[in-house]
Amino acid sequence: MLELLIYGIVLGSIIGLGSVGLTLIWGITDLFNCAHGDQITAGAYSALLFVTLFNKMGILKGIVGPFSFSWGVLVAFIPAILISVILAILIDRWVYKPLRKAGATSITGFIASIGVAWALRGTIYIIWGADFHFYNTGLRPTIILHNIGIKFRVDEIFIVIISWLSVAVVYLFLSKTKMGKALRALADNPTLAQVSGINTERMLIWAWGIAGLLIAISGVLYGIETQLRPEMGWIFLMPLFAAVILGGQGSITGALIGGLVLGIAQQMSTAFMAPSYKPAVAFIIMILVLIVRPRGILGRRYS
Amino acid sequence: MSILQLENIVSGYGSMEVLHGVSLNIEDGKIIALLGPNGAGKTTLLRTIFGVVKPTQGQVLFKGSDISGTPPEKMTKKGICYVPQEGNIFPTLTVQENLEMGAFTREDDWRLRMEEIFEFFPSLTDRRKSSAGELSGGMRQMLAIGRALMVNPEVLLLDEPSTGLAPVLVDHIFERIAALNKQGVTVLLVEQNAQALSAADKAYIIEGGENKAEGSAEELRNNEEIGRLYLGR
Numbered sequence: 001m002l003e004l005l006i007y008g009i010v011l012g013s014i015i016g017l018g019s020v021g022l023t024l025i026w027g028i029t030d031l032f033n034c035a036h037g038d039q040i041t042a043g044a045y046s047a048l049l050f051v052t053l054f055n056k057m058g059i060l061k062g063i064v065g066p067f068s069f070s071w072g073v074l075v076a077f078i079p080a081i082l083i084s085v086i087l088a089i090l091i092d093r094w095v096y097k098p099l100r101k102a103g104a105t106s107i108t109g110f111i112a113s114i115g116v117a118w119a120l121r122g123t124i125y126i127i128w129g130a131d132f133h134f135y136n137t138g139l140r141p142t143i144i145l146h147n148i149g150i151k152f153r154v155d156e157i158f159i160v161i162i163s164w165l166s167v168a169v170v171y172l173f174l175s176k177t178k179m180g181k182a183l184r185a186l187a188d189n190p191t192l193a194q195v196s197g198i199n200t201e202r203m204l205i206w207a208w209g210i211a212g213l214l215i216a217i218s219g220v221l222y223g224i225e226t227q228l229r230p231e232m233g234w235i236f237l238m239p240l241f242a243a244v245i246l247g248g249q250g251s252i253t254g255a256l257i258g259g260l261v262l263g264i265a266q267q268m269s270t271a272f273m274a275p276s277y278k279p280a281v282a283f284i285i286m287i288l289v290l291i292v293r294p295r296g297i298l299g300r301r302y303s
Numbered sequence: 304m305s306i307l308q309l310e311n312i313v314s315g316y317g318s319m320e321v322l323h324g325v326s327l328n329i330e331d332g333k334i335i336a337l338l339g340p341n342g343a344g345k346t347t348l349l350r351t352i353f354g355v356v357k358p359t360q361g362q363v364l365f366k367g368s369d370i371s372g373t374p375p376e377k378m379t380k381k382g383i384c385y386v387p388q389e390g391n392i393f394p395t396l397t398v399q400e401n402l403e404m405g406a407f408t409r410e411d412d413w414r415l416r417m418e419e420i421f422e423f424f425p426s427l428t429d430r431r432k433s434s435a436g437e438l439s440g441g442m443r444q445m446l447a448i449g450r451a452l453m454v455n456p457e458v459l460l461l462d463e464p465s466t467g468l469a470p471v472l473v474d475h476i477f478e479r480i481a482a483l484n485k486q487g488v489t490v491l492l493v494e495q496n497a498q499a500l501s502a503a504d505k506a507y508i509i510e511g512g513e514n515k516a517e518g519s520a521e522e523l524r525n526n527e528e529i530g531r532l533y534l535g536r
Contacts, residue, residue: 178407181396185404188393195353195385196450197376197408 003150004267010156012263014222017163018236019243019255020170021214027187027250028207031096031109035116036215037237042087042120043219044228045128047073047080051135066154068140069224081216088212089205091116097201117234124230133228159221166217170210171252179206187250238279239266242286248299257297261285306331306366306489307352307383307458313360314351321347323512324361327491329458334480334490336503336520344512345493346388349460352491353385354378365458379408384451388462388493391447394436398427401435401446405453413453420449423479441472448479458489465496477502500524 022036033039054060054072062071095112104112144151174180186193186203194200222232243262247254265285266278289296307329315321321344329335339345350356352363354373363371365381373381384405393401402420406413421428424445430438435446444464451459461480465473473496481502484490492499500506500520508516508529516529523529 178403181400181403182407185393185396185400188395189390191355192387192390192393193404195355195375195387196404197379198404199376 001268001271002148003152004271005264006150006152008264008267009260010152010160010225010263011267012260013160013163014218014225014259015239015243015263016256016259017167017214017221018218019240019247019259020167020252021211021218022240023244023247023250023252023255024170024183024214025207025211026244028183029096029109029204030106031113032106033211034110034113034237035091035120036113036211036240037233037235038117038120038124039084039088039091039212039215039233040219040222040236041124041228041230041233043080043084043216044223044232045124045133045219046083046216047076047220047223048128048133048135048228050076050079063136063138066141067158068138068153068155069136073135073220073224077217077220080220081213084216084219085209085212088208088215092204092208097204121230121234128228128230130230135223135228155224159225162217162221166214167252167256170214173210174252179203183207183210239263239282242282244296245286246289246296248296251296251298254296254298304331305329307491308364309348309352309361310364311361312348312351312358312363314347314356314358316347316356320359321512322351322358325509325512325514326361327507329489329491330505332484332487332489333504334484334492334502336499336506337491337493337509338495338497338499338506339509339515341495343510345509346462347512348509349385349387349462349491349493352460353383355385376408379454379456382454382457383460384454384456384458385460386447386451386462386464388464388466392435392438392443392450395434397432398435398438398446399431401450402453405450409454416453416455420452423452423482424449440467441469441475444468444472444476445479448476448483452483452488456488458491459483460491460493462493463495464492465494465498473498 018040022033025031025033051072054075060070060072060075063069064071064074095116096109099109099112141154142151143154174184182193182198183203183206186198186200190200219233222236239262243258244255246258246261262282262285266281269278269281305328309325309327311324311326312322313320313324325348337345337348347356351358354375357372362369365383370381393404396404402417406416426442427445427449430442435443438446448464464476468476477498480490480492492503500523503520505519506517506523507514508523516523
């Protein structure tokens with residue numbers, strides 16, 4: 001059981017990291033971004049592009065310490081983040097901004113984001129094909145703690161630390177900086193934010209930029225944890241969706257708790273039933289939450 | 304001298320015209336009340352002054368220059384601030400963060416100003432770190448006004464600050480508005496509450512998007528017809 005708990009925390013951290021960007025955009029723009037998952041895929045593949053490039057150039061091929069990935073993967077985080085941030089901002093400028101100007105509802109935005117998701121995935125299929133890809137094909141070292149009977153991969157320590165570190169940085173940004181507070185103000189009360197002189201369109205660039213950053217990091221981490229395939233993000237969107245609903249619209253802490261609850265519940269359930277029922281567990285929890293507490297664990301209390 | 308002048312403002316939302324030519328003259332350093340029944344266009348007028356809604360005709364003159372259609376973020380820099388009637392706080396932000404957002408367009412140090420506002424509304428001081436959404440109605444109103452004061456405005460536009468408050472709190476809010484005015488802030492006070500008349504130097508009454516009457520509080524109160532129709536007597 002302890003082992004399942006640890007797997008649950010690893011899975012929960014990845015879900016949590018992925019869902020923070022989603023809930024941020026949902027809270028600030030009222031858009032439930034269905035392309036979030038495929039943006040994660042794009043982030044993972046952007047890193048792959050650079051890892052492949054580094055390999056061709058014959059640089060950064062060495063494996064990092066006890067992990068399974070090369071220095072190339074670590075360095076590729078940077079261009080992957082840049083690409084993801086620019087992509088997120090461009091999608092907003094080209095797709096959602098015209099919709100906002102036209103006074104479209106959040107449902108219209110939701111449907112448009114499904115279109116964006118398919119376009120992104122199609123592009124990835126065209127460039128990389130439907131095959132699986134790995135950043136590094138070598139062994140994936142594991143740690144076995146014999147006295148308590150736990151086995152996990154060394155990479156997972158890295159994944160958990162980077163996930164929580166990224167979330168902590170974003171959390172500090174939102175609670176301590178002027179821009180961060182203005183973003184929360186915008187999510188709270190867009191009209192008053194405008195009246196206070198907060199320029200909405202400029203703030204949205206920040207919001208999408210931060211979402212893009214988190215998206216790239218979760219994409220690469222997810223790629224390290226499993227493997228890269230064009231459907232990875234789309235399938236990953238489902239537990240993210242559940243975690244965000246669980247946490248409540250726009251609540252970062254809620255999304256993190258939601259992610260952990262889902263990750264742990266999914267892994268624990270494998271002790272009692274077949275692992276293929278894991279996604280069902282996530283959705284049963286989500287449905288129960290929606291029935292009992294429709295605004296989520298930490299959803300907004302005030303209207 | 305008038306600090307804010309509205310000349311024949313025609314304004315509304317899309318094809319729905321709400322104001323059909325309203326003129327106001329707001330003198331520097333005065334409290335001007337704007338009264339009128341529900342749906343008279345009072346809120347639309349404030350939103351038009353503040354640039355949230357653009358007038359289709361007419362001019363808004365601030366110190367003699369046309370500012371109609373200037374976006375809100377530039378208004379706060381010019382020294383005009385607006386406190387909407389509803390949704391005038393950021394509920395999940397703390398009291399202090401709410402005030403900080405009021406200073407968003409300020410590039411200089413605003414911390415001293417924040418302390419002044421806490422002195423002006425002492426009951427907010429103990430609640431600095433509370434979420435604004437947890438405050439009572441009266442405190443919310445004080446916070447909303449405090450947020451607008453963060454930029455040291457010359458003109459304050461207040462939309463029905465007495466709404467939903469107990470009479471004792473209404474008195475307190477009006478007393479604070481008078482105190483602000485003594486500090487030199489010009490106030491345009493939109494109200495349905497006729498009590499606003501006592502606080503004001505001059506009042507305008509609008510109805511159906513048009514000017515109905517104007518005059519000193521005294522004059523309006525002594526006018527039989529106006530008293531009966533608009534001041535609830």
